[in-house]
Amino acid sequence: MGRFQGRTVIVTGGGGGMGVEICRTFAAEGAKVVVADVNMDFASRGVNALKQQGLDATPVAIDVADRDNVEKVFGEIAQRFDGIDVLVCGAGVRRMAPLLDHSLEDWELTLRVNLTGVFLCSTVAARHMKRKGKGSIINIASVNGVRACEGMGAYNASKAGVISFTQTLACELGPHRVRVNALLPAQTETPMIAEQVGEERQRREERIPLGRYAQPSEMASAIAFLASDDASFITGHALAVDGGYLAFGFRPSVYG
């Protein structure tokens, strides 16, 4: 018996690099997992990969930035699977540009998917959880939500917004026994950062005390912890899973 036996878990961005690994972790612990993604090919591919390992999950098409769509899809899931127990908001986009060159289109897309998407999915799921009298929401923010990374102004702002949103929602939902937490990953091996290779990657790894990028499974196990009863008194928290990135300040040259 896993920690999530019989529980319904929705993972948005579930067909993405981190999403599939998160779905695998929950499915392996007995959850009824819904792989929700705007790209149905990604969602189906993720479900097929799980099936090959003897795990089950359901693919669903969703646009997290579309309120009517989120309400319809989550309503159908809640009816089919007897409510919603866990929501992981992982859907995200990243557009690179210095702020003075940032197009309004990219700024708005980033805020709409990364922040408004979290607002819509979290609040719609929370209404179902309130009815059940319990639930857990994990919003995937980023270390970029608390430390600036040049060329990613819209992304950074969206992730800072996710952290603040998470804190407020946790306060408002505490009395209903719904916990809300944020995960702050540092660089994780997924398609989102596939362009970081060679010297660029090396420079970034040097900035991380553990000296490497994370594996998606390392994010998945932290998320499963936050979602589980093991974290029953943790809410409103922003958990950095970052190999020490946020602790790092400056390396004096005497240390080479």
Ligand SMILES: NC(=O)c1ccc[n+]([C@@H]2O[C@H](COP(=O)([O-])OP(=O)(O)OC[C@H]3O[C@@H](n4cnc5c(N)ncnc54)[C@H](O)[C@@H]3O)[C@@H](O)[C@H]2O)c1
């Ligand atoms: N990979 C990293 O280094 C890293 C670091 C910090 C935070 N994050 C965050 O982790 C989360 C997962 O990222 P990833 O690395 O797996 O990236 P990814 O690009 O592999 O996956 C993102 C997924 O989100 C989906 N998506 C995009 N727009 C959507 C929409 N409107 N509705 C529904 N789904 C949508 C995509 O189709 C994709 O499957 C994101 O929120 C990302 O910002 C990633």
